[in-house]
Amino acid sequence: MAGGRLPLKGAPDAVLPLCHAVPGVDEALARMSDRGLRVLAVARGDTAEERDLEFLGLVGLHDPPRDDVAEAIWKCRIAGIKLAMVTGDHPRTARAIAAEVGLLGEEELVVTGADLPTDDAALGELLDRDGVVVARVAPEDKLRIARALRSRGHVVAMTGRRCSATTRS
Structure with missing residues:
Protein backbone atom coordinates (compact mmCIF):
# COMPACT_ATOMS: atom_id res chain seq x y z
CA MET A 1 0.00 0.00 0.00
CA HIS A 62 -4.24 -18.24 -20.20
CA ASP A 63 -5.13 -21.49 -18.41
CA PRO A 64 -5.39 -24.02 -21.23
CA PRO A 65 -7.18 -27.35 -20.84
CA ARG A 66 -4.95 -30.39 -20.57
CA ASP A 67 -3.95 -31.90 -23.91
CA ASP A 68 -5.98 -35.07 -23.36
CA VAL A 69 -9.32 -33.41 -22.55
CA ALA A 70 -10.78 -33.43 -26.09
CA GLU A 71 -10.00 -37.14 -26.52
CA ALA A 72 -11.44 -37.94 -23.08
CA ILE A 73 -14.65 -36.08 -23.98
CA TRP A 74 -14.93 -38.05 -27.22
CA LYS A 75 -14.40 -41.36 -25.36
CA CYS A 76 -17.02 -40.45 -22.75
CA ARG A 77 -19.57 -39.68 -25.43
CA ILE A 78 -18.82 -42.93 -27.27
CA ALA A 79 -19.53 -44.68 -23.94
CA GLY A 80 -22.89 -42.88 -23.65
CA ILE A 81 -21.84 -40.51 -20.89
CA LYS A 82 -23.42 -37.06 -20.83
CA LEU A 83 -20.99 -34.28 -20.05
CA ALA A 84 -21.35 -30.87 -18.46
CA MET A 85 -18.94 -28.13 -17.50
CA VAL A 86 -19.59 -26.63 -14.07
CA THR A 87 -17.16 -23.82 -13.31
CA GLY A 88 -16.62 -20.59 -11.47
CA ASP A 89 -15.34 -18.99 -14.68
CA HIS A 90 -17.08 -16.12 -16.49
CA PRO A 91 -19.76 -17.47 -18.89
CA ARG A 92 -17.92 -16.23 -22.00
CA THR A 93 -14.67 -17.83 -20.85
CA ALA A 94 -16.46 -21.08 -20.03
CA ARG A 95 -18.20 -21.10 -23.43
CA ALA A 96 -14.90 -20.54 -25.26
CA ILE A 97 -13.14 -23.33 -23.40
CA ALA A 98 -16.08 -25.74 -23.82
CA ALA A 99 -16.10 -25.03 -27.56
CA GLU A 100 -12.32 -25.43 -27.78
CA VAL A 101 -12.35 -28.93 -26.27
CA GLY A 102 -15.53 -30.08 -28.02
CA LEU A 103 -17.72 -30.17 -24.93
CA LEU A 104 -20.28 -27.50 -25.87
CA GLY A 105 -23.49 -29.21 -26.94
CA GLU A 106 -25.55 -28.51 -30.06
CA GLU A 107 -27.91 -26.27 -28.05
CA GLU A 108 -24.91 -24.21 -26.86
CA LEU A 109 -26.63 -23.88 -23.48
CA VAL A 110 -24.61 -21.71 -21.09
CA VAL A 111 -26.24 -20.68 -17.81
CA THR A 112 -24.88 -18.98 -14.73
CA GLY A 113 -25.25 -20.02 -11.12
CA ALA A 114 -27.42 -16.96 -10.51
CA ASP A 115 -29.82 -18.10 -13.25
CA LEU A 116 -30.27 -21.67 -11.99
CA PRO A 117 -33.81 -22.60 -10.95
CA THR A 118 -34.27 -22.75 -7.19
CA ASP A 119 -36.39 -25.90 -7.48
CA ASP A 120 -34.20 -29.02 -7.72
CA ALA A 121 -36.64 -30.77 -10.08
CA ALA A 122 -36.53 -27.84 -12.51
CA LEU A 123 -32.75 -27.68 -12.12
CA GLY A 124 -32.43 -31.36 -13.01
CA GLU A 125 -34.67 -30.91 -16.04
CA LEU A 126 -32.65 -27.93 -17.26
CA LEU A 127 -29.30 -29.69 -16.92
CA ASP A 128 -30.28 -33.22 -18.00
CA ARG A 129 -28.64 -32.92 -21.42
CA ASP A 130 -25.21 -33.33 -22.95
CA GLY A 131 -22.84 -30.40 -23.37
CA VAL A 132 -24.40 -27.89 -20.98
CA VAL A 133 -22.11 -25.27 -19.43
CA VAL A 134 -22.85 -23.80 -16.01
CA ALA A 135 -20.65 -20.81 -15.18
CA ARG A 136 -20.10 -18.56 -12.17
CA VAL A 137 -21.16 -21.29 -9.75
CA ALA A 138 -20.45 -21.45 -6.04
CA PRO A 139 -19.54 -24.73 -4.30
CA GLU A 140 -23.10 -25.07 -2.98
CA ASP A 141 -24.39 -24.82 -6.58
CA LYS A 142 -22.23 -27.81 -7.53
CA LEU A 143 -23.79 -29.84 -4.73
CA ARG A 144 -27.31 -28.83 -5.81
CA ILE A 145 -26.52 -29.78 -9.40
CA ALA A 146 -25.23 -33.21 -8.35
CA ARG A 147 -28.29 -33.78 -6.14
CA ALA A 148 -30.71 -32.71 -8.88
CA LEU A 149 -29.12 -35.01 -11.46
CA ARG A 150 -28.96 -37.95 -9.04
CA SER A 151 -32.67 -37.50 -8.33
CA ARG A 152 -33.24 -38.03 -12.08
CA GLY A 153 -31.44 -41.39 -11.94
CA HIS A 154 -27.96 -40.29 -12.93
CA VAL A 155 -24.68 -41.33 -11.42
CA VAL A 156 -22.66 -38.13 -11.07
CA ALA A 157 -18.87 -37.89 -11.09
CA MET A 158 -16.97 -34.64 -10.82
CA THR A 159 -13.41 -34.33 -11.99
CA GLY A 160 -10.75 -31.69 -11.35
CA ARG A 161 -10.83 -28.58 -13.44
CA ARG A 162 -13.91 -27.61 -15.42
CA CYS A 163 -15.69 -30.88 -16.06
CA SER A 164 -18.27 -33.25 -14.63
CA ALA A 165 -19.76 -36.34 -16.19
CA THR A 166 -23.14 -38.00 -15.74
CA THR A 167 -24.65 -41.23 -16.98
CA ARG A 168 -27.80 -43.22 -16.31
CA SER A 169 -27.44 -45.91 -13.66
Missing part, protein backbone atom coordinates in the same frame (compact mmCIF):
# COMPACT_ATOMS: atom_id res chain seq x y z
CA ALA A 2 1.51 3.27 -1.10
CA GLY A 3 0.27 6.70 -0.09
CA GLY A 4 -2.93 5.40 1.54
CA ARG A 5 -4.10 3.70 -1.68
CA LEU A 6 -5.18 0.08 -1.45
CA PRO A 7 -4.82 -2.18 -4.51
CA LEU A 8 -7.72 -4.49 -5.31
CA LYS A 9 -7.97 -7.40 -7.75
CA GLY A 10 -10.81 -9.75 -8.51
CA ALA A 11 -13.48 -10.83 -10.92
CA PRO A 12 -14.40 -7.96 -13.25
CA ASP A 13 -18.07 -8.49 -12.31
CA ALA A 14 -17.17 -7.58 -8.72
CA VAL A 15 -14.47 -4.94 -9.24
CA LEU A 16 -15.77 -2.85 -12.16
CA PRO A 17 -18.97 -1.67 -10.41
CA LEU A 18 -16.73 -0.17 -7.72
CA CYS A 19 -14.72 1.86 -10.24
CA HIS A 20 -15.23 5.11 -12.08
CA ALA A 21 -16.63 4.42 -15.55
CA VAL A 22 -13.99 3.36 -18.06
CA PRO A 23 -14.89 3.62 -21.76
CA GLY A 24 -14.29 0.41 -23.69
CA VAL A 25 -13.65 -1.85 -20.71
CA ASP A 26 -16.72 -4.03 -21.36
CA GLU A 27 -15.62 -4.63 -24.96
CA ALA A 28 -12.06 -5.46 -23.86
CA LEU A 29 -13.42 -7.86 -21.25
CA ALA A 30 -15.63 -9.56 -23.84
CA ARG A 31 -12.72 -9.96 -26.29
CA MET A 32 -10.50 -11.48 -23.60
CA SER A 33 -13.20 -13.83 -22.29
CA ASP A 34 -14.15 -14.96 -25.80
CA ARG A 35 -10.54 -16.09 -26.23
CA GLY A 36 -10.93 -18.33 -23.19
CA LEU A 37 -8.82 -16.16 -20.90
CA ARG A 38 -9.51 -15.95 -17.19
CA VAL A 39 -9.74 -12.23 -16.55
CA LEU A 40 -8.99 -10.24 -13.41
CA ALA A 41 -9.73 -6.56 -12.94
CA VAL A 42 -7.24 -4.44 -11.01
CA ALA A 43 -8.07 -1.17 -9.26
CA ARG A 44 -6.98 0.95 -6.34
CA GLY A 45 -8.63 3.34 -3.94
CA ASP A 46 -8.81 4.72 -0.42
CA THR A 47 -8.26 2.19 2.31
CA ALA A 48 -11.46 3.32 4.02
CA GLU A 49 -13.92 2.79 1.17
CA GLU A 50 -14.43 0.27 -1.60
CA ARG A 51 -16.12 2.61 -4.06
CA ASP A 52 -15.04 5.25 -6.54
CA LEU A 53 -11.94 3.15 -7.24
CA GLU A 54 -9.40 4.00 -9.90
CA PHE A 55 -9.47 1.28 -12.56
CA LEU A 56 -5.93 0.16 -13.42
CA GLY A 57 -6.55 -2.54 -15.99
CA LEU A 58 -7.53 -6.08 -16.92
CA VAL A 59 -5.21 -9.05 -16.64
CA GLY A 60 -5.88 -12.07 -18.87
CA LEU A 61 -4.57 -15.43 -17.70
Whole structure:
Protein backbone atom coordinates (compact mmCIF):
# COMPACT_ATOMS: atom_id res chain seq x y z
CA MET A 1 0.00 0.00 0.00
CA ALA A 2 1.51 3.27 -1.10
CA GLY A 3 0.27 6.70 -0.09
CA GLY A 4 -2.93 5.40 1.54
CA ARG A 5 -4.10 3.70 -1.68
CA LEU A 6 -5.18 0.08 -1.45
CA PRO A 7 -4.82 -2.18 -4.51
CA LEU A 8 -7.72 -4.49 -5.31
CA LYS A 9 -7.97 -7.40 -7.75
CA GLY A 10 -10.81 -9.75 -8.51
CA ALA A 11 -13.48 -10.83 -10.92
CA PRO A 12 -14.40 -7.96 -13.25
CA ASP A 13 -18.07 -8.49 -12.31
CA ALA A 14 -17.17 -7.58 -8.72
CA VAL A 15 -14.47 -4.94 -9.24
CA LEU A 16 -15.77 -2.85 -12.16
CA PRO A 17 -18.97 -1.67 -10.41
CA LEU A 18 -16.73 -0.17 -7.72
CA CYS A 19 -14.72 1.86 -10.24
CA HIS A 20 -15.23 5.11 -12.08
CA ALA A 21 -16.63 4.42 -15.55
CA VAL A 22 -13.99 3.36 -18.06
CA PRO A 23 -14.89 3.62 -21.76
CA GLY A 24 -14.29 0.41 -23.69
CA VAL A 25 -13.65 -1.85 -20.71
CA ASP A 26 -16.72 -4.03 -21.36
CA GLU A 27 -15.62 -4.63 -24.96
CA ALA A 28 -12.06 -5.46 -23.86
CA LEU A 29 -13.42 -7.86 -21.25
CA ALA A 30 -15.63 -9.56 -23.84
CA ARG A 31 -12.72 -9.96 -26.29
CA MET A 32 -10.50 -11.48 -23.60
CA SER A 33 -13.20 -13.83 -22.29
CA ASP A 34 -14.15 -14.96 -25.80
CA ARG A 35 -10.54 -16.09 -26.23
CA GLY A 36 -10.93 -18.33 -23.19
CA LEU A 37 -8.82 -16.16 -20.90
CA ARG A 38 -9.51 -15.95 -17.19
CA VAL A 39 -9.74 -12.23 -16.55
CA LEU A 40 -8.99 -10.24 -13.41
CA ALA A 41 -9.73 -6.56 -12.94
CA VAL A 42 -7.24 -4.44 -11.01
CA ALA A 43 -8.07 -1.17 -9.26
CA ARG A 44 -6.98 0.95 -6.34
CA GLY A 45 -8.63 3.34 -3.94
CA ASP A 46 -8.81 4.72 -0.42
CA THR A 47 -8.26 2.19 2.31
CA ALA A 48 -11.46 3.32 4.02
CA GLU A 49 -13.92 2.79 1.17
CA GLU A 50 -14.43 0.27 -1.60
CA ARG A 51 -16.12 2.61 -4.06
CA ASP A 52 -15.04 5.25 -6.54
CA LEU A 53 -11.94 3.15 -7.24
CA GLU A 54 -9.40 4.00 -9.90
CA PHE A 55 -9.47 1.28 -12.56
CA LEU A 56 -5.93 0.16 -13.42
CA GLY A 57 -6.55 -2.54 -15.99
CA LEU A 58 -7.53 -6.08 -16.92
CA VAL A 59 -5.21 -9.05 -16.64
CA GLY A 60 -5.88 -12.07 -18.87
CA LEU A 61 -4.57 -15.43 -17.70
CA HIS A 62 -4.24 -18.24 -20.20
CA ASP A 63 -5.13 -21.49 -18.41
CA PRO A 64 -5.39 -24.02 -21.23
CA PRO A 65 -7.18 -27.35 -20.84
CA ARG A 66 -4.95 -30.39 -20.57
CA ASP A 67 -3.95 -31.90 -23.91
CA ASP A 68 -5.98 -35.07 -23.36
CA VAL A 69 -9.32 -33.41 -22.55
CA ALA A 70 -10.78 -33.43 -26.09
CA GLU A 71 -10.00 -37.14 -26.52
CA ALA A 72 -11.44 -37.94 -23.08
CA ILE A 73 -14.65 -36.08 -23.98
CA TRP A 74 -14.93 -38.05 -27.22
CA LYS A 75 -14.40 -41.36 -25.36
CA CYS A 76 -17.02 -40.45 -22.75
CA ARG A 77 -19.57 -39.68 -25.43
CA ILE A 78 -18.82 -42.93 -27.27
CA ALA A 79 -19.53 -44.68 -23.94
CA GLY A 80 -22.89 -42.88 -23.65
CA ILE A 81 -21.84 -40.51 -20.89
CA LYS A 82 -23.42 -37.06 -20.83
CA LEU A 83 -20.99 -34.28 -20.05
CA ALA A 84 -21.35 -30.87 -18.46
CA MET A 85 -18.94 -28.13 -17.50
CA VAL A 86 -19.59 -26.63 -14.07
CA THR A 87 -17.16 -23.82 -13.31
CA GLY A 88 -16.62 -20.59 -11.47
CA ASP A 89 -15.34 -18.99 -14.68
CA HIS A 90 -17.08 -16.12 -16.49
CA PRO A 91 -19.76 -17.47 -18.89
CA ARG A 92 -17.92 -16.23 -22.00
CA THR A 93 -14.67 -17.83 -20.85
CA ALA A 94 -16.46 -21.08 -20.03
CA ARG A 95 -18.20 -21.10 -23.43
CA ALA A 96 -14.90 -20.54 -25.26
CA ILE A 97 -13.14 -23.33 -23.40
CA ALA A 98 -16.08 -25.74 -23.82
CA ALA A 99 -16.10 -25.03 -27.56
CA GLU A 100 -12.32 -25.43 -27.78
CA VAL A 101 -12.35 -28.93 -26.27
CA GLY A 102 -15.53 -30.08 -28.02
CA LEU A 103 -17.72 -30.17 -24.93
CA LEU A 104 -20.28 -27.50 -25.87
CA GLY A 105 -23.49 -29.21 -26.94
CA GLU A 106 -25.55 -28.51 -30.06
CA GLU A 107 -27.91 -26.27 -28.05
CA GLU A 108 -24.91 -24.21 -26.86
CA LEU A 109 -26.63 -23.88 -23.48
CA VAL A 110 -24.61 -21.71 -21.09
CA VAL A 111 -26.24 -20.68 -17.81
CA THR A 112 -24.88 -18.98 -14.73
CA GLY A 113 -25.25 -20.02 -11.12
CA ALA A 114 -27.42 -16.96 -10.51
CA ASP A 115 -29.82 -18.10 -13.25
CA LEU A 116 -30.27 -21.67 -11.99
CA PRO A 117 -33.81 -22.60 -10.95
CA THR A 118 -34.27 -22.75 -7.19
CA ASP A 119 -36.39 -25.90 -7.48
CA ASP A 120 -34.20 -29.02 -7.72
CA ALA A 121 -36.64 -30.77 -10.08
CA ALA A 122 -36.53 -27.84 -12.51
CA LEU A 123 -32.75 -27.68 -12.12
CA GLY A 124 -32.43 -31.36 -13.01
CA GLU A 125 -34.67 -30.91 -16.04
CA LEU A 126 -32.65 -27.93 -17.26
CA LEU A 127 -29.30 -29.69 -16.92
CA ASP A 128 -30.28 -33.22 -18.00
CA ARG A 129 -28.64 -32.92 -21.42
CA ASP A 130 -25.21 -33.33 -22.95
CA GLY A 131 -22.84 -30.40 -23.37
CA VAL A 132 -24.40 -27.89 -20.98
CA VAL A 133 -22.11 -25.27 -19.43
CA VAL A 134 -22.85 -23.80 -16.01
CA ALA A 135 -20.65 -20.81 -15.18
CA ARG A 136 -20.10 -18.56 -12.17
CA VAL A 137 -21.16 -21.29 -9.75
CA ALA A 138 -20.45 -21.45 -6.04
CA PRO A 139 -19.54 -24.73 -4.30
CA GLU A 140 -23.10 -25.07 -2.98
CA ASP A 141 -24.39 -24.82 -6.58
CA LYS A 142 -22.23 -27.81 -7.53
CA LEU A 143 -23.79 -29.84 -4.73
CA ARG A 144 -27.31 -28.83 -5.81
CA ILE A 145 -26.52 -29.78 -9.40
CA ALA A 146 -25.23 -33.21 -8.35
CA ARG A 147 -28.29 -33.78 -6.14
CA ALA A 148 -30.71 -32.71 -8.88
CA LEU A 149 -29.12 -35.01 -11.46
CA ARG A 150 -28.96 -37.95 -9.04
CA SER A 151 -32.67 -37.50 -8.33
CA ARG A 152 -33.24 -38.03 -12.08
CA GLY A 153 -31.44 -41.39 -11.94
CA HIS A 154 -27.96 -40.29 -12.93
CA VAL A 155 -24.68 -41.33 -11.42
CA VAL A 156 -22.66 -38.13 -11.07
CA ALA A 157 -18.87 -37.89 -11.09
CA MET A 158 -16.97 -34.64 -10.82
CA THR A 159 -13.41 -34.33 -11.99
CA GLY A 160 -10.75 -31.69 -11.35
CA ARG A 161 -10.83 -28.58 -13.44
CA ARG A 162 -13.91 -27.61 -15.42
CA CYS A 163 -15.69 -30.88 -16.06
CA SER A 164 -18.27 -33.25 -14.63
CA ALA A 165 -19.76 -36.34 -16.19
CA THR A 166 -23.14 -38.00 -15.74
CA THR A 167 -24.65 -41.23 -16.98
CA ARG A 168 -27.80 -43.22 -16.31
CA SER A 169 -27.44 -45.91 -13.66
